[in-house]
Amino acid sequence: xxxxxxxxxxxxxxxxxxxxEELFLEIKQLAKELKHLRVNLVNSTPRGGGVARVLKxxxxxxxxxxxxANWFTIPPKNNFFKITKEIHxxxxxxxxxxxxxxxxxYINHIKKIANMMKDMKADIWxxxxxxxxxxxxxxxxxxxxxxxxxxxxxxxxxKVWDFFSNFLQMYxxxxxxxxxxxxxxxxxxxxxxxxxxxxxxxxxQFLDLKTAKQILENFxxxxxxxxxxxxxxxxxxxDPIGVIKAHKIAKKKIPELQLVLAGFMLAQxxxxxxxxxxxxxxxxxxxxxxxxxxxxxxxxxxxxxxFINAVWTVSDIILQKSVRxxxxxxxxxxxxxxxxxxxxxxxxxxxxIKDGENGFLVDNNQQAGERIIQLINNPKFAMExxxxxxxxxxxxFLMPRLLRDHLKLYKQILNK
Numbered sequence: 040x041x042x043x044x045x046x047x048x049x050x051x052x053x054x055x056x057x058x059x060e061e062l063f064l065e066i067k068q069l070a071k072e073l074k075h076l077r078v079n080l081v082n083s084t085p086r087g088g089g090v091a092r093v094l095k096x097x098x099x100x101x102x103x104x105x106x107x108a109n110w111f112t113i114p115p116k117n118n119f120f121k122i123t124k125e126i127h128x129x130x131x132x133x134x135x136x137x138x139x140x141x142x143x144x145y146i147n148h149i150k151k152i153a154n155m156m157k158d159m160k161a162d163i164w165x166x167x168x169x170x171x172x173x174x175x176x177x178x179x180x181x182x183x184x185x186x187x188x189x190x191x192x193x194x195x196x197x198k199v200w201d202f203f204s205n206f207l208q209m210y211x212x213x214x215x216x217x218x219x220x221x222x223x224x225x226x227x228x229x230x231x232x233x234x235x236x237x238x239x240x241x242x243x244q245f246l247d248l249k250t251a252k253q254i255l256e257n258f259x260x261x262x263x264x265x266x267x268x269x270x271x272x273x274x275x276x277x278d279p280i281g282v283i284k285a286h287k288i289a290k291k292k293i294p295e296l297q298l299v300l301a302g303f304m305l306a307q308x309x310x311x312x313x314x315x316x317x318x319x320x321x322x323x324x325x326x327x328x329x330x331x332x333x334x335x336x337x338x339x340x341x342x343x344x345x346f347i348n349a350v351w352t353v354s355d356i357i358l359q360k361s362v363r364x365x366x367x368x369x370x371x372x373x374x375x376x377x378x379x380x381x382x383x384x385x386x387x388x389x390x391x392i393k394d395g396e397n398g399f400l401v402d403n404n405q406q407a408g409e410r411i412i413q414l415i416n417n418p419k420f421a422m423e424x425x426x427x428x429x430x431x432x433x434x435x436f437l438m439p440r441l442l443r444d445h446l447k448l449y450k451q452i453l454n455k
Contacts, residue, residue: 041111041155044085049099053239054439062439069446070104076449078108079161083123083170085112087304088272089234089368090167090189093441096237100442113171114155119148123170124311129196130169130188130203131276131363137198145173153177163449166210175209183452187214189234191276191363191386192222211452216366216387230448233390234366235441236432238375244348245376251352254341260297260330260353265415268299268354270347270373273315273333276363277302278383281404283322283329285360288408290328293415299350301332303343351376355421356414360407364388371436374398374428379421381410391436397427 055063080098082090094110101108122141129135153174164184166172172188175181186207192200192215204224207213213228215221221229238244252262260266267286271277279300286298300319304312316333323329335343351357357373359382366387373380374397382388384400392398401407414421 040159041081041113041152042085044094044110044112046095046099046102046110049096049103049237049239051100051103051439051442054437057238057433058437058439062443066104066439066443066446069443069450070106073446073449073453074105076106076453077160077162078106078165078449079111079159079163080108080165080167081111081113081156081171081174082167083113083120084115085110089366092236092368093234094167096240096438097441097445100438101445104442104446106446109161111159113152116148118144120170126169126199126203127190128276129199130190130192132194132196135196135199137196137202142202149173150177156181163452165445169203172203173206175206183211183455184209185212185214185448185452186210188220189216189365190220191217191365192220193363193386195222211455212448214448217390219386220365232441232444232448233387233436234368235436235438236368236371236375237438240344246345246348246352248352251349254346254349255353258330258332260299261295262353264295264297264328265293266297266299266354267356267358267411268301268350269358269360270299270301270350270369271359271361272302273300273304273312273319274302275311275315276361278360278362279315279319280322281362281407282358282360283319284404285358285407285411286329288405289411289415292412295328296411296415297328297330299330299332299354301347301350303335304333351378354378356381356411358407359383359388360401361385361388367391370398371432374425375432377422377425377429379414379424380428381407381414391431392428393431396424397431398424 098108098110122144125135164181167187168189172186207225212230213225214230214232216233255262269282290296319331338346357378357380359367359370361383364386370380370382370388370391380398384402392400394400399410
């Protein structure tokens, strides 16, 4: 059996005043029709990254409405995760030869995972991302089954895509975040569902400004000076170096501008993070106005999510300067907190941001720097953008909507 992840209870009723009555009643009706449905959701890691963030909130909401949902992770293995990180990058377009030796390592570990799953029972399986996706080839009874791909597959590496699309075609349905990610091989089975945030989670709740400032001041950040932040794992797809360059451009006009890069290394399936972090530190060591956070131990007794919330709260602008992005939960989180967002003009970010209406999309460092200057120098305009951003999140990207979409898909599969 796979390792079970413990989740803490959540109540849909707490959302009743935050969502439409129509959505609330639709969830209740769907849940009534699916009562006691057993759903097993599987991914690669219990913490760190957007997939774990979604599952830790979605699974308890499923349980609250009567679905018997359980979240499992696959056993970690260093050489396997090194290869799946390469696979992850290749599916987002990075060059990768994917040698036969790497394919064998992937398949051998997948077979072990499948063997651990052979006696597990569920009415529906939801397998998240390429790390465990191959198990379906070795578990013929893994049905009905859904594969949820959170990546930006706009322009995948062909060799890796050909390898994985064979697995994907074995699933009953494949969930993607954008129509742009759908390829001909999986078109008939593809369903578009965007992720969502849980605004009742501590990290997404509002923190009073005084407390938030005190927290950041303890780490050397001057809360009386302008502050921009990017809250993302240290990953080249998130373009932290581009953020540093945009900060440098903006600083020519705003000399006191500070930058926080926060990406605590918690995900056990991401062996590249430390390497990217070291590159960031090398780039920033001479700039006293750039603060990079990667080691949660340096927070002492302060919870990581409280620290992140403080960064959200104090920041004047949030960046998410991705060059590939399946969705980008941090975009929705920042907009919910009524922060103006400057983000890469890519993937799932384009679904969230309408350029110039509820945030800004940029194609390069220069554009990002210019937008930073514009927003810092025009706080009233920044507030208008922020208010529209919050409204768009409320209408489209809250966790009950994701719950509804999952229940609808389960019903569709079962009635097939």
